[in-house]
Amino acid sequence: MNLTWLLYHSGAGSFGVFSCVLDGVERQQSHRAAYRFVPRHSDELYLETDDPVLLLKQSEDLWCQGYNMRTGTTGIFPAFYAVRLPTDTIQAAKDSSIEKFLVRFLGSVQVPIHKGTDMLSSAMQKVACNRRLAAQPPSACVLEVSVRGVKISVQDQCHSAHRGDQCFHFFQLKNISFCGCHPKHSKYFGLITKHPDQQRFACHVMVAETTLHPLAESVGRAFQQYYRENIGYSCPTEDIFIE
The missing domain is CATH 2.30.30.40 (SH3 Domains)
Incomplete structure (x- = not known):
């Protein structure tokens, strides 16, 4: 079972930039x-x-x-x-400094609100139940984290004759509303993304053999750098010294 099947047949769109390998060349939507x-x-x-x-x-x-x-x-x-797609969305998928994490992709589910640990935990439980019902092992997955966003690369077991065996989704940081590990089981990590045009949200869930706190911390660092580069400088502050 691949990322595409899980996203669309669970009723949750990816809400990011999709790309795949066509005739040996990676192409973006x-x-x-x-x-x-x-x-x-x-x-x-x-x-x-x-x-x-x-x-x-x-x-x-x-x-x-x-x-x-x-x-x-x-x-x-x-x-x-x-x-x-907006030009800035496509351009953001082409990145510079990247941190990579090897995990397994469990699935995606649409969620009613865009943030909160309780919402994240509930989505993780639902995705895990869907995975057990599907009786399919989770696919190997690489997460690439940068100041531009998060790229999810999942091994695609249902590719066409022209499409390669890897499909990708890219989410700009501005369209990621919440992420983190499960509060009791840190080997589970969830990422909530927003639809680019509508008030719709989806949670994408990954799992690993050990804690995924380093992944959560990496996304946190990316947000901090994004803030410094895009918000801090656009709204500069001045230090005021009182003598």
Whole structure:
């Protein structure tokens, strides 16, 4: 079972930038499906809302040819069924200093609120129950943490002929609302992300053999650096000395 299946069949969109290896080259999504599109002809592309789409060609008749990075299929669809990702979102996925952590990906679930240890613990329990019901071992996963965001790379066991065996999701720090380890079982780590356009949230859960506190601390350092570089300097303060 792969990351894509878990995200979309659990009712939780990734809310990040999706990418995968196509013909040996890593490609990032350019668009996101805004609506569900059900094909009427064999050359049309099936889309679910929030599907990651790589736009290949746009015709003057307002139809596009695209690649659905979730399903690994290519076809045409009406142009207004997909929206372009903001340029800063795509650029943020290309990063500098990175810390890497090897974990196992348990799954994702949509959550009603964007923060809180209780919310995180509840989501972890639900994801763990879903994993047991699925009777599938968790996939190997690499988390890359930087000041730009968090990249989740999961071994994809359901890839197409053109897509490689790795699929990725990238979350900008500004779209990560809460993260941390389980308060009693620190080998579980959760990351709550926000939908870029709507008030919807999803929690992504990982597990390891030992404590994941170093991962939580790494994300914390990334947030501190992000604050210094993007907020601290945009709202400078002056020291006031009283003699």
